[in-house]
Amino acid sequence: MAEQHAHAAEHADHDHKPHGWRRWVYATNHKDIGTMYLVFACIMFFIGGAMAMVIRLELFKPGLQFVDPQFFNSMTTMHALMMIFGAVMPAWTGLANWMVPLQVGAPDMALPRLNNFSFWILPFAFTLLLSSLFVPGGAPAGGWTMYPPLVLQNGASFPMLIFSIHLMGVSSILGAINVVVTILNLRAPGMSLLRMPLFVWTWLITAYLLIAVMPVLAGAVTMLLTDHFFGTTFFTAAGGGDPVMFQHIFWFFGHPEVYILILPAFGIVSEIIPTFSRKPLFGYEAMVYATASIAFLSFIVWAHHMFTVGMPLAAQLFFMLSTMLIAIPTGVKVFNWTTTMFKGSLTFEPPMLFALAFLFLFSIGGFSGLMLAIVPADYQYQDTYFVVAHFHYVLVPGAIFGIMAGVYYWLPKWVGNMYDMTLAKWHFWLSTIFVNVLFFPQHFLGLAGMPRRIPDYAVQFTDWNMVSSIGGFGFGLSQLLFPYLIWQCVKHGKPVKSNRVWEGAHGLEWELPSPAPYHSWQEPPSDAVIARGAFH
Amino acid sequence: MMIRAKIAQLAKLAAAFAVSLACTLPARADSGWSLLNMTPGVTEISRNIYALHMEIFWICVVIAAIVFGAMIFSIVTYRKSKGAVADVTLVHNTTVELIWTAVPVAILVFMAIPAAKTLVKIEDTTKTDLSIKVTGFQWGWQYDYLDSGVAYFSRLDRKSDAARELMSGIDVNTVEHYLLNVDKPLVVPVGSKVRLLITGADVIHSWWVPAFGVKKDAIPGFVNEAWFKVDTDKPGLYRGQCAELCGRDHGFMPIVVDVRSKEDFEAWLKDKAAEQKQASAPAAAEPAATPTATAAPTQAATTG
Numbered sequence: 001m002a003e004q005h006a007h008a009a010e011h012a013d014h015d016h017k018p019h020g021w022r023r024w025v026y027a028t029n030h031k032d033i034g035t036m037y038l039v040f041a042c043i044m045f046f047i048g049g050a051m052a053m054v055i056r057l058e059l060f061k062p063g064l065q066f067v068d069p070q071f072f073n074s075m076t077t078m079h080a081l082m083m084i085f086g087a088v089m090p091a092w093t094g095l096a097n098w099m100v101p102l103q104v105g106a107p108d109m110a111l112p113r114l115n116n117f118s119f120w121i122l123p124f125a126f127t128l129l130l131s132s133l134f135v136p137g138g139a140p141a142g143g144w145t146m147y148p149p150l151v152l153q154n155g156a157s158f159p160m161l162i163f164s165i166h167l168m169g170v171s172s173i174l175g176a177i178n179v180v181v182t183i184l185n186l187r188a189p190g191m192s193l194l195r196m197p198l199f200v201w202t203w204l205i206t207a208y209l210l211i212a213v214m215p216v217l218a219g220a221v222t223m224l225l226t227d228h229f230f231g232t233t234f235f236t237a238a239g240g241g242d243p244v245m246f247q248h249i250f251w252f253f254g255h256p257e258v259y260i261l262i263l264p265a266f267g268i269v270s271e272i273i274p275t276f277s278r279k280p281l282f283g284y285e286a287m288v289y290a291t292a293s294i295a296f297l298s299f300i301v302w303a304h305h306m307f308t309v310g311m312p313l314a315a316q317l318f319f320m321l322s323t324m325l326i327a328i329p330t331g332v333k334v335f336n337w338t339t340t341m342f343k344g345s346l347t348f349e350p351p352m353l354f355a356l357a358f359l360f361l362f363s364i365g366g367f368s369g370l371m372l373a374i375v376p377a378d379y380q381y382q383d384t385y386f387v388v389a390h391f392h393y394v395l396v397p398g399a400i401f402g403i404m405a406g407v408y409y410w411l412p413k414w415v416g417n418m419y420d421m422t423l424a425k426w427h428f429w430l431s432t433i434f435v436n437v438l439f440f441p442q443h444f445l446g447l448a449g450m451p452r453r454i455p456d457y458a459v460q461f462t463d464w465n466m467v468s469s470i471g472g473f474g475f476g477l478s479q480l481l482f483p484y485l486i487w488q489c490v491k492h493g494k495p496v497k498s499n500r501v502w503e504g505a506h507g508l509e510w511e512l513p514s515p516a517p518y519h520s521w522q523e524p525p526s527d528a529v530i531a532r533g534a535f536h
Numbered sequence: 537m538m539i540r541a542k543i544a545q546l547a548k549l550a551a552a553f554a555v556s557l558a559c560t561l562p563a564r565a566d567s568g569w570s571l572l573n574m575t576p577g578v579t580e581i582s583r584n585i586y587a588l589h590m591e592i593f594w595i596c597v598v599i600a601a602i603v604f605g606a607m608i609f610s611i612v613t614y615r616k617s618k619g620a621v622a623d624v625t626l627v628h629n630t631t632v633e634l635i636w637t638a639v640p641v642a643i644l645v646f647m648a649i650p651a652a653k654t655l656v657k658i659e660d661t662t663k664t665d666l667s668i669k670v671t672g673f674q675w676g677w678q679y680d681y682l683d684s685g686v687a688y689f690s691r692l693d694r695k696s697d698a699a700r701e702l703m704s705g706i707d708v709n710t711v712e713h714y715l716l717n718v719d720k721p722l723v724v725p726v727g728s729k730v731r732l733l734i735t736g737a738d739v740i741h742s743w744w745v746p747a748f749g750v751k752k753d754a755i756p757g758f759v760n761e762a763w764f765k766v767d768t769d770k771p772g773l774y775r776g777q778c779a780e781l782c783g784r785d786h787g788f789m790p791i792v793v794d795v796r797s798k799e800d801f802e803a804w805l806k807d808k809a810a811e812q813k814q815a816s817a818p819a820a821a822e823p824a825a826t827p828t829a830t831a832a833p834t835q836a837a838t839t840g
Contacts, residue, residue, distance in 0.1 A: 062715075063708040064700060070784045143781045149756060150739040150783060237757020243740060244755060277614070278622040286633055308742060308779075309753045310760035313659045317652055324644045328637060334603060335636045341610035343623040359607060367596040374647065376581075376654040377589045379751045380574055383742060383779040448571035449746045451779045454787030456700055458716045459709050463568035504622075 017518055025120075028112035029518065030097045031414075033119050037094025038407070040122055042483055044086030045400075047130070049476050051079040056438075056472035062459050072455035073141035074133070080144035084261065085168045086126055088395070091403045092264045093118075093175045096203050099410065100179060102509040102516060103197045105188025105525045110181040118174035125167035132157035132164075143453065145254070146221065148235040148246050152228050162225045169214040176210035179203055188508075188524035194285065195534040197507050199406075201288050202267030205295045209256045209263075212299075217253040220246060244309050251302035259298045262394060263291060265362075265402025266333060269355045271507070272409055273337050276352035277344030278504035283336040290329035290336075297326050307378045316375050323373040330366055334359065349502070350424035354405035357397055357432045365393030368443065383453075386446025392439045397432070404431075404482065411486065412501040416515030417493025419485050427485060430478035437471030507533040575746050578770040578795075582749030584654045592647055599643075658749075661761045664731035666724070672734070672741030672754035672778065675785035679722050682733075686808045692788050693717040700788060716775040721792035725801035727768035734760045739783060745776035745791055753780055771795045 017023060027033050054075045058066050067075070097115065101108055109115050133139045137155020140146075146161070154161065183204045187196070196204075224246070226232040233239020235246045266287075274281045281287065303311060303319040311319075337359055346352070368390040372378050381387055412418050441464035446452075450461045457465065500510045511529055512520055576586040614620040669680035676691035692700075696715050699706040708714045724730045734743050736754040744751040748764040766774075776791040796804065 063704065063706075064702040066702075068702060068784075069787060073781070073784065073786070141784075147740060147781075150781065153739070153783060237755075243757070278616070279624055280627045282627055283633055284627070308751050309755065310758070313655065316655060316659075320651065320655075321648060324648060327644060328640050331640050332633070332637060338603065338606050338610065339626070339632075341607065341614065343620075343626055344610065344614045345616040345620045345622040346611065346614050347616045356607075356611070360604060363600065363603065367600060370596060371589070371592050374588055374592055374651045376585045376651060376658060376749075377592065379658075379749060380585055380589070380746060382751055383744075383781075444572045447574045448568075449575070449776075451744070451777050451787075453781045454777075456715060456787050459714050460568045460571055464571070 027116055027119075028108075030101050030109045030112070030115065031516070031518065033109075033112075033115050034094045034097030034099075035414075036119055037090045037097060037122075040119075041087050041091035041094060041403075044082050044090065044126065046479070048079050048082030048087055049479065051075045051082065052472065053476050055079065056469040058455055059457070059465050060469040061466065062457055062462055064456050067455070069455045070138060070141055073143075073453065074139040076453050077140045077142060077144050078129075078133070081129060081140075082126075083395075084144065084257075085165075086122075088261050088399050088403070089168075089172060090122060092203070092206070092261075093172075093179075095199075095264065095268075095403070095406050095410075096175075096179050098414065099406075099509060100182055100200055100203060101186070102413075102512065102520055103200050103507055104183060104186060104191050105508050105521045105530065106182060106186035107519055107522050109178050110186050111178045114174050115178050118171045118178065121167050121171040121174075125164045125171065128160050128167070129164035132160040135160070145247075145250060146224065147250075148224060148227065148243050151224060158228060159225065162221045165221050166218055169218045172210050173214050176207035176214075179207040180211070183207075188521065188530060190525075190527040190530045191508075194288070195530060197267075197533075198270035198281065198284070198287055198291075199264065199267035202263040202270075202291050205291050206260050206263045209260050209295055209298065213253040213256045213260075216249060217257075220249040220253065223249075244306070247306045247309060248303065251305045252299070254305060255302045256295070256298040258391075258394075259294060261399045262362075262402075263295070265358065265399050265405075266291060268402050268406040268409070269337060269358050272351045272355040272405055273340050273359075275409075275502050275504045275506070276347050276349060276355075277341050278346075279340060279344040280506075281336070282339040282342075283332070286332055287336055290332045293329040294326060297322060297329070301326065304373060304378070307375050308382050320373055320375045324370065327366070327370050327373075334363055334366075345504075347503075349408075350419075350421065350428055351405045351409035351502075353425065353428045353432075354401045354408060357428070358401045358405065361393055361397030361401070361432075361435070365390055365398060368393065381446065383451055384446035385442040385450045385452055388452045389439050389442035389446060392442070396439065397435050401431075407486070409502075410509070411489060412493075412496045413509055413512075413514050413516055415490050415493065416495055416513075417489050418496050418501075419489035419493055423481060423485055423488075427478060427481040430481070431475060434471045434474035434478055438468055438475050439471070441465075441467045441471075577747040577749050578766050578772075578774070579748050579764050580767075581654070581658055581764065582747060584657070585749045588651055588654060591650070595643065595647065661731055661763050663729065664763055665728040667731045667733060668722070668724070669733045669735070670722075670743055670754065671737050672743065672782070672789075673737035674739065674783050675778075675789040676718075677722075677743070677789065677791060678737075681805065684805055684809050686805060686812060688720055688808075688812075690718045690720045690722065690792070692790060693719050696790075697788070713775065715788065716777070716790045716792070718790055718792045721773065721794040723794045723796060723801060723804050724766070725798045726766050726771045726795050728798065729763055729765045731761060731763045734762060740780050741778050741782045741789070742780035743776070743791060744779040745774055745793055747774040747776075748793075751779055766795045771797055 018026060023032060024036060054067065058072055097109060135156040137157060140154050140157050140161045142151035142154060183200055223234040227234055227236060233241040235241045235243045237243065270281055270287055301319060301323045303315065304323045307316060372381055372390060408424060445461055445464050450457055496514045499513055501514060508525055511525060574586055574589050576583050667682045669682055671678040676689055678689050680687040695711050696717055698704060699708050699711045699714060734752050734754045735758060736756040738756060741754040742751055743754055750762045750764050752760045752762040772795055774793045774795065778786055778789045
């Protein structure tokens with residue numbers, strides 16, 4: 001201890017910050033690692049987005065103009081993998097790295113070296129996956145769901161796909177363990193579980209989901225691997241296996257996975273709406289229990305992704321009813337957010353705007369989700385653009401807007417500068433308008449009978465596809481504003497003077513100076529400070 | 537005044553633009569702008585499905601109107617810029633929270649009952665008049681009339697196939713039923729309960745005809761059942777597509793069902809059976825009446 005203090009005294013800034021590349025490669029600081037996660041996620045978001053642009057370009061009009069159908073299938077497959085595993089999940093882990101220690105009054109994440117490892121796996125995993133674009137046979141083209149037997153027809157990219165999934169899984173599990181350990185062990189004295197901010201709560205539950213289901217995915221893809229190379233027949237009927245079993249295992253992972261992508265967004269929205277309503281969150285405990293119920297239900301609804309495979313009547317009824325049940329805790333959340341605004345004192349800064357867009361547009365995705373739960377109707381919706389519209393409504397204005405809302409909310413705390421509000425509002429309005437132009441017509445296309453994952457379509461689908469593509473290009477281009485805004489904020493932003501950047505902000509992160517010091521909460525906050533930030 | 541004149545000018549421009557846009561829309565015969573909703577179809581089941589779809593759609597619209605209305609009300613009314621002061625005591629209300637948990641439960645039960653009834657009807661594959669085995673392969677369908685031995689392949693028609701090549705130079709708008717036409721449609725009798733036994737030859741496909749409300753996966757090694765019964769007054773051609781990603785040409789394996797009167801169907805089946813018998817007769821030893829799907833020549837192309 002004495003040695004440490006003497007050492008600290010030598011540096012005025014108390015930072016011990018290594019300089020140059022060592023700071024990043026050897027990083028153990030939660031803020032540095034969080035930053036790397038977020039930058040990585042942003043790069044993957046643009047690569048995945050470029051793939052989406054190829055898709056929308058080819059679908060602009062009927063007939064094949066630009067790409068071979070096989071390459072088109074690679075694009076849909078890779079777009080999904082990049083966005084889910086490369087953009088959204090690392091972005092959440094990055095936000096957790098930055099915010100969880102600040103919000104629970106901890107000096108850092110509990111396992112800093114593990115933290116370094118879980119991040120540095122990712123660039124290798126995605127280099128491996130992306131390099132499959134250049135191998136014989138092209139990148140994986142069997143859909144991100146990797147259904148056998150089709151996935152086994154991939155060429156040299158097949159083992160690359162499997163191993164990159166393994167790496168992503170390891171990274172996610174390690175990251176999740178770190179979050180759980182930090183939350184359960186490093187909370188400041190007085191930060192009881194029911195005083196924790198909802199972002200911490202939702203991430204705690206997300207982390208448990210990750211630990212529960214990533215090994216299931218790893219198991220499923222390993223079985224694919226042995227089926228392909230070692231003569232097993234887990235999923236081959238000719239050898240006594242069952243291709244549908246893969247779908248059951250995959251979606252047992254896959255459904256909790258979609259909540260992994262959305263629960264932290266619930267947490268962020270639950271922080272932002274009270275701040276800009278200048279009012280505590282309505283029904284804090286109900287929010288926590290609703291999140292836990294959603295997480296529980298996510299384990300018993302998986303087969304609603306596969307109603308057309310031919311399941312027994314009883315199984316279909318069970319999965320229909322369990323799926324419909326999810327509407328109840330989700331409804332509770334939406335009602336609580338709405339009531340938080342009721343009798344508030346609202347202002348509309350960029351984080352609030354994104355949170356409000358989330359509220360409206362995520363609800364639309366929720367409604368179409370309820371429609372999809374109705375099995376007989378699902379027979380008509382399944383594998384059409386209606387499903388594409390549904391999950392993009394919950395993932396783009398849901399998860400992605402949640403991430404952007406979080407970045408706009410906390411960025412001034414991270415860098416100590418305010419961003420260009422006007423430009424951020426432009427980013428918001430362009431994104432919100434174009435995301436609807438992009439995805440709303442896809443409901444029509446799906447209901448009118450256009451299947452998903454096709455590179456070319458019958459001519460009656462031309463009009464709405466053109467609208468959708470125009471929305472796609474507009475949305476893609478507007479996103480370029482986002483990294484520009486952040487860069488401008490870091491380099492030239494106006495310094496924020498106060499700790500509490502937003503007038504109505506509550507919580508421990510707002511008790512620290514802006515920018516947050518390199519090592520925060522080396523002295524745990526006092527009970528009074530914690531109580532001031534908690535909702536009750 | 538200046539501003540008002542500008543606005544008027546802008547409004548005129550906008551109107552002119554809207555009119556010109558509206559004029560160009562009906563230019564194409566089968567305009568796609570009006571394709572907004574699910575087809576009610578031509579079977580009792582497809583109409584039941586459509587009714588369920590509309591019912592839940594309107595329930596969602598009503599809930600959305602209430603919830604979005606409440607959100608918009610708060611956003612408009614409680615603005616700080618309008619002097620709104622936050623009521624920080626409003627953090628919890630057990631009665632309200634119980635109501636908005638219980639009411640959705642009731643709505644869900646209300647929706648689940650008709651859905652379950654329809655599902656039970658769909659799953660009833662008994663008392664069928666005719667059984668046809670449907671085999672999906674990369675990339676087309678094989679139809680096997682189990683009782684009469686008639687069997688044939690059904691693929692994308694030649695014209696669509698030529699036009700869909702990358703940079704084919706053919707305007708796809710000139711191709712009739714582009715991508716939705718086949719060389720040999722599935723022929724079935726009107727008003728009969730037709731049972732399909734659906735399987736896959738290589739990878740998973742999905743047989744989907746929206747007008748019948750039937751979508752069922754074609755899984756190698758497994759046989760799925762589905763059925764449809766077209767209204768007696770609705771013979772005609774009905775089109776669909778493969779609905780499960782099945783490789784490179786997934787988008788190019790349409791389904792066409794030719795629904796004929798019972799007499800026409802019987803005559804067609806008889807002709808077809810005779811034709812196939814004749815075709816296989818000179819081949820002597822092996823009766824090649826039922827081609828196997830493994831013969832599909834395209835399969836080797838993508839197997840890595």
